[in-house]
Amino acid sequence: MHYPVDLHTHSTCSDGRLAPAAVVARAAANGVRVLALTDHDTVDGLAEAGAAARAEGLTLVAGTELSVTWARRTLHVVGLGFDPGAPALTRALAANAAERERRAERIAHHLDRAGISGALDGARDEADGGVPGRMHFARHLVARGAVRRPADAFRRYLGRGRPAAVGSHWVSLEAGVAAIRDSGGVAVFAHPLRYGLTRSQCRQATAAFAAAGGGAVEVVCGGDGPGDRSASRALARAHGLLGSVGSDFHDPDFRWREIGRLDPPPVDVSPVWAMLPGAAEAAAPG
Numbered sequence: 672m673h674y675p676v677d678l679h680t681h682s683t684c685s686d687g688r689l690a691p692a693a694v695v696a697r698a699a700a701n702g703v704r705v706l707a708l709t710d711h712d713t714v715d716g717l718a719e720a721g722a723a724a725r726a727e728g729l730t731l732v733a734g735t736e737l738s739v740t741w742a743r744r745t746l747h748v749v750g751l752g753f754d755p756g757a758p759a760l761t762r763a764l765a766a767n768a769a770e771r772e773r774r775a776e777r778i779a780h781h782l783d784r785a786g787i788s789g790a791l792d793g794a795r796d797e798a799d800g801g802v803p804g805r806m807h808f809a810r811h812l813v814a815r816g817a818v819r820r821p822a823d824a825f826r827r828y829l830g831r832g833r834p835a836a837v838g839s840h841w842v843s844l845e846a847g848v849a850a851i852r853d854s855g856g857v858a859v860f861a862h863p864l865r866y867g868l869t870r871s872q873c874r875q876a877t878a879a880f881a882a883a884g885g886g887a888v889e890v891v892c893g894g895d896g897p898g899d900r901s902a903s904r905a906l907a908r909a910h911g912l913l914g915s916v917g918s919d920f921h922d923p924d925f926r927w928r929e930i931g932r933l934d935p936p937p938v939d940v941s942p943v944w945a946m947l948p949g950a951a952e953a954a955a956p957g
């Protein structure tokens with residue numbers, strides 16, 4: 672039986688394939704009762720999603736997925752239940768949006784040197800007015816026939832150690848968590864096992880996140896396996912964090928990250944939605 676909560680999803684406001692209202696409709700159709708839309712470094716989809724959620728009768732939690740820098744690496748922190756207009760959050764989102772623009776230029780420059788010209792315009796078209804990300808470059812590379820699938824674009828050009836991989840200067844882990852908290856929200860360490868960290872680095876990152884005021888860690892993620900499940904559960908318990916569940920839905924064609932197809936959190940990890948107004952009642956069975 673799938674759990675009626677999904678607190679990590681993307682729309683066309685970042686690198687998802689469906690508009691915010693369509694994400695909400697798909698969530699409702701899949702039995703989700705508590706949903707967070709968590710676009711990368713933006714809250715632009717929340718108004719549309721909120722209106723759709725009222726029409727569908729599901730509870731929408733305000734969300735975003737902040738890119739943060741920790742130990743010269745990028746980590747992702749999902750913010751939940753904040754005031755989307757709060758100045759602290761607005762400042763962090765603006766800093767990251769500016770970094771996305773700078774980074775897009777650097778990625779395009781490296782692609783140009785690898786023989787692929789004009790990718791900046793192509794990625795901007797794919798982003799359609801939103802903040803440009805690597806997925807937009809990946810889709811552009813697919814569209815022009817340079818690679819077959821987005822995953823190949825990461826493997827050949829955009830991923831770590833590849834020709835168009837560039838360092839990113841996001842807000843720090845500490846500043847990102849503070850911005851979420853100061854805006855009335857709770858910070859969630861997203862998909863802790865998907866950064867290519869060693870076990871010890873992962874524990875250090877989780878400790879730094881908790882010390883910064885982070886509240887929860889994702890213990891059930893779209894596409895994770897039983898080993899991931901027990902490792903993330905152990906992280907939550909070792910660092911006194913609550914647990915969140917999220918598919919990281921982007922695209923209806925990515926079946927392994929379908930929206931609302933998640934297991935419940937493990938019984939010995941307290942769910943983060945207990946802290947989110949209105950969410951606990953909506954998530955409860957019956």
Ligand code: AMP
Nearest residue numbers: 686711738803804805806821822825921
């Ligand atoms: P960005 O925040 O612009 O660096 O882009 C990160 C996003 O790229 C992630 O949220 C995924 O949507 C996507 N992504 C990262 N790595 C891969 C990969 N290997 N294959 C497919 N998509 C990826």
Ligand code: MN
Nearest residue numbers: 681686806921
């Ligand atoms: Mn993404």
Ligand code: MN
Nearest residue numbers: 736747861862
């Ligand atoms: Mn992420």
Ligand code: MN
Nearest residue numbers: 679681736919
């Ligand atoms: Mn995500």
